[in-house]
Amino acid sequence: MSQQSLSQFSQHSQQQQQQNQQPGxxxxxxxxxxxxxxxELFESLKIEKQGSQVDQxxxxxxxxxxxxxxxxxxxxxxxxxxxxxxxxxxxxxxNKDQFKSLFLDPQINTENLKSEEFAQIFSVFDxxxxxxxxxxxxxxxxxxxxxxxxxxxxxxxxxxxxIKKDFEIISPEHKEITPIExxxxxxxxx
Numbered sequence: 001m002s003q004q005s006l007s008q009f010s011q012h013s014q015q016q017q018q019q020n021q022q023p024g025x026x027x028x029x030x031x032x033x034x035x036x037x038x039x040e041l042f043e044s045l046k047i048e049k050q051g052s053q054v055d056q057x058x059x060x061x062x063x064x065x066x067x068x069x070x071x072x073x074x075x076x077x078x079x080x081x082x083x084x085x086x087x088x089x090x091x092x093x094x095n096k097d098q099f100k101s102l103f104l105d106p107q108i109n110t111e112n113l114k115s116e117e118f119a120q121i122f123s124v125f126d127x128x129x130x131x132x133x134x135x136x137x138x139x140x141x142x143x144x145x146x147x148x149x150x151x152x153x154x155x156x157x158x159x160x161x162x163i164k165k166d167f168e169i170i171s172p173e174h175k176e177i178t179p180i181e182x183x184x185x186x187x188x189x190x
Contacts (some may be wrong), residue, residue, distance in 0.1 A: 131177035135167040
């Protein structure tokens with residue numbers, strides 16, 4: 001993706017936000033408006049081969065755009081979902097239907113995330129309130145437990161190494177546990 005494409009999309013996004021904030025206009029968008037915006041975005045991101053555009057976009061281009069827009073910070077859970085979904089795809093590109101489906105029909109089961117009890121437990125580990133927690137966040141809490149304090153130095157080192165390794169296995173790309181991953185771990189589903 002060129003810097004020009006990023007700049008054009010950023011300007012388009014700002015114009016859309018300004019239009020949505022005009023007095024007398026309704027905030028939010030209909031599904032048709034969102035679909036149209038996604039189709040326009042897809043068209044601006046399409047791959048160019050030998051002077052003509054191909055009806056596909058590269059996964060790396062989409063990730064670069066999301067990073068450019070700070071989606072990884074503002075919508076961490078959604079960003080992680082996109083990354084995991086793209087990682088599972090065999091092809092390095094997406095067609096228009098796959099692209100729209102990624103945004104319009106995310107395959108995230110949020111039924112189990114609505115529980116207040118679950119949210120409270122997750123928030124204990126999410127020390128920085130960023131929507132995920134790292135091995136370091138977990139270890140910070142674990143090191144205060146009597147179980148950890150009663151270990152030998154060698155055992156402490158082994159446990160810390162194991163926890164860090166487990167975080168890498170669970171979430172290799174970001175080494176962070178999201179609410180969905182946490183729920184699966186708690187319920188022995190993953």
